[in-house]
Amino acid sequence: MVLTMEVEEKDYLQVFTLTKTATGQHIVHEQEQPPYRYELDVPCDDAINAKVFVIDDLTHSTMLLAEEY
Template structure:
C-alpha cells in the first residue's frame, strides 16, 4: 500500500508546509507494521518549539509520536488514504 501515485488536495498544498507533507509521506512509507491500514491519521499540534506529530492507524493498531523543531507548525488533522490506484493526503474535514 501507498506505493502508488500520490496526490495532495488544494487545501493541504496551501496550508501544510512542503517539508511536513513530505515527512508524513515518509512516515507512512517507512512504518514498521505487518499490514498498513488504507487510512493513516496524522494529528498535528503546534508546540512552543515546533511541530508535534501523532501518526496512527486503526487496524493493526499503530501509534507513533514525533516532535520536530520548526517555525511554521500547524494545528490540524490530516488523513492519508490509499485506494490501490493512488494515495491522497487531505484534511480530515475534506473526507
C-alpha cells in the same frame, strides 16, 4: 512516515494529528487496524494545528485535511 512503518499490514487509512508546540510541530501518526501509533517532534517556526487523512487504494494515495474528508 507511511513508507517506513514497521507493521505486518498497513491500514488503507492513515491519520496524522499535527499540534503546534512551544518548540515546533508535534506529529502523531496512527492507524486503526492493526493498531499503530508513532509520535515525532520537529523543530518548526510555522507549526499548525490540523488533522490529515491519507487514504491508500493501492494505486493512488490521497491526502485530505479533516474538514475535506
